[in-house]
Amino acid sequence: MSSTKVSLADCLWARAARHPDRPAIVQGDLQLTYAELAAMAARTAHALRARGLAPGDRIGIASRDSAETMISIFAIWMMDAVAVPIDFRARPDEKIRLAGEFGLAAIIEDRDIGGADYASMVVDAAWREARMHLPATPPPCTGPARPALISLTSGTTGRPLGIELDHHSVMARFFGYSQEGCYVLDGIFLNAVPMSSSGSRNHSIARLLAGGTLHFFPPIFGAGELVEAVNSIGASFIFTVPTTVASMLDLTEDGAAPLMPGLGTLYVGGSSMPARDKQRARRLLNPNFMFCFSSSITGTCSVLYGEDVDRHPDTSGRILPLVRIETVDAEGNRVPEGETGILRVRSPAMAHRLFENRSRDTGDRFLDGWAYTGDHGIISNGGFLTITGRTSDMIIRGGANVYPAEVETAIARLDGVRDCAVVGYASAQFGQEIAAFIETNRPLDLATIEAHCRTTLAPDKRPRRVILVEAMPRNNNGKILKRDLVAQLEQENA
Numbered sequence: 001m002s003s004t005k006v007s008l009a010d011c012l013w014a015r016a017a018r019h020p021d022r023p024a025i026v027q028g029d030l031q032l033t034y035a036e037l038a039a040m041a042a043r044t045a046h047a048l049r050a051r052g053l054a055p056g057d058r059i060g061i062a063s064r065d066s067a068e069t070m071i072s073i074f075a076i077w078m079m080d081a082v083a084v085p086i087d088f089r090a091r092p093d094e095k096i097r098l099a100g101e102f103g104l105a106a107i108i109e110d111r112d113i114g115g116a117d118y119a120s121m122v123v124d125a126a127w128r129e130a131r132m133h134l135p136a137t138p139p140p141c142t143g144p145a146r147p148a149l150i151s152l153t154s155g156t157t158g159r160p161l162g163i164e165l166d167h168h169s170v171m172a173r174f175f176g177y178s179q180e181g182c183y184v185l186d187g188i189f190l191n192a193v194p195m196s197s198s199g200s201r202n203h204s205i206a207r208l209l210a211g212g213t214l215h216f217f218p219p220i221f222g223a224g225e226l227v228e229a230v231n232s233i234g235a236s237f238i239f240t241v242p243t244t245v246a247s248m249l250d251l252t253e254d255g256a257a258p259l260m261p262g263l264g265t266l267y268v269g270g271s272s273m274p275a276r277d278k279q280r281a282r283r284l285l286n287p288n289f290m291f292c293f294s295s296s297i298t299g300t301c302s303v304l305y306g307e308d309v310d311r312h313p314d315t316s317g318r319i320l321p322l323v324r325i326e327t328v329d330a331e332g333n334r335v336p337e338g339e340t341g342i343l344r345v346r347s348p349a350m351a352h353r354l355f356e357n358r359s360r361d362t363g364d365r366f367l368d369g370w371a372y373t374g375d376h377g378i379i380s381n382g383g384f385l386t387i388t389g390r391t392s393d394m395i396i397r398g399g400a401n402v403y404p405a406e407v408e409t410a411i412a413r414l415d416g417v418r419d420c421a422v423v424g425y426a427s428a429q430f431g432q433e434i435a436a437f438i439e440t441n442r443p444l445d446l447a448t449i450e451a452h453c454r455t456t457l458a459p460d461k462r463p464r465r466v467i468l469v470e471a472m473p474r475n476n477n478g479k480i481l482k483r484d485l486v487a488q489l490e491q492e493n494a
Contacts, residue, residue: 007144008167009077011209013038019211027067027216034211037071039136044075046134051121053105055080056146060107061195062086062095066216068123069195070204072108073149077167078138081105083149084162087196089458092116102150102162102355150355151198151296161365162355163296172349173299174206179320181305182288184264185210187236192217192226192244197399198296199269203239212236223247227259236264241399242273245281246429252284260286269294270399271431272387275313282309291317293387295373297365299349301325302385315384316377323347327379332367340388343377344370395424395432400460402434404482407463410456414449416442419472421480422463425489436463437485439472465489 012034020035032040053059059076061083063069069085076083084102086095092113099107099118106119113120121127148167152160177183189207191214193200207214217229227248230238245268252259260266266285269292282289289309293316294300302325304317319325327341328334335341350371365372374394378386395402404422411420418441427433438449446466453462473484 006167007077008148008170008205009074009138012041012074015209015211022211023213024208025067025070025214030067040071041074041078042136042138043131043134044071045078045139047131048075049079049139053081057105058082058084058103058150060084060086060098060104062088062090062107062109063123064088065110066191066195068110077148078141080141080144080146082147084152085149085196085201086152088194098160153296163351164353164355165351169349169351170205173202174209176299176320176322176349177206179322180290180300180303182265182290184237186212187264188213188215188233189237190215190217190230190233190235191239192219192221193239194219199239199294224251227251230260230263234262237267238263239267241270242268242277243398243430246277248285249277249280256284258284258286264288265290267292271396273431274428278304278309278313293385297351297371298345298347298373301345312384315386317384319383319385325379325385327377338378338380340376340378342391343373343375345373346370395434397432397434397460398430402461407434407436407457407461411436411438411453413456414452416440416444421472421482421485423482423486425486425493434463435465435467435489437467437469437472439469
């Protein structure tokens, strides 16, 4: 349990008392001052209590509406419950599984999927109208005795891990941003990334704690639209992923002025990024480009910005001054500087544990006071961190984590598929792309397989290459040799 008696909801209430009329959230026609945001969160807390929810409950949030997601998070904190943000694109069966695995008392969502095998609370017009008649001050609460939130991230089997963050850890991430070079805390944050992303969520909370303004942008957009919005509203900060940056760079010409000259920070993270794209982003998009390496379990570990982008573009930047990182071997012995090892981290913002789910092994992410990110990396002279790969076979496509086993299982449901192996391969646009090698036991055409993938997999998990093979390469024990499949792709793409 958390030892602090200060809740993040208290911090919002204090900010509202100090700057009641300052704009807090803007989304389309919706505009909320800090006083209105605090009151709306309080009314939502009362609405949740009226539905039978109580302190300590774990409450899912699966909403396309980013403003409502933020309101719900603070409402949950006002009643000393635990927020569990969920990707709004999750299928009904995925939400049912999450509700069971994480013991969710309810899921707040903005559409009624019908027949849900969990307590669904739909934020519709009737909900909003009823909420306005409830008290605008929070229900009685003695302080945070529970985690602030559970951040969901994929585990090695493709099933989500729950990373518990207490209020202190979330606050530490806010304070830690002040250590990140050209990071801009005040002003306008234009957020175009869904709130289920831990990066989007952390930066949004930090903006409100700092007294800035959040402009939520629709999550489906073109790069040109985002650039236009940044310039038109005078945004001081945006957080985005390398895929979006690559699309922005398609709009530029070498030698031209930066596309977003007035932006205070162009903050990029979530996946690897080609060195050339980092350098071009600083030159052609915004001189205050910043690339970070972070994880849900540790917070931000290193940042690359300024002249370091040109001098050390192959790295993830300098390790932050208050973050301790070591690279070790499988036995926990430190490896020499400059050699690849398993990353382990201690930082003020690190999570304190994984959600306890005794139905499966969640792996050793916390050992002897260290948090293990699941990455291999190199620490070089001068304190630069270079990420060399994942310790698992996870594919990271455009900032989204994709586990092969999940895709393989979905494809294997198609009649005629004998076996399937899914691997990642390099992509200039997305960092990695997905390829599926399929062995069949009856004739199957690519159109049938692709149609099956469209109905069973989320868009960011669908293979971009489907390759039919007569037989999989296997070792003596019958295990598929995925490295041979990757080598085949690399040879074809050479």
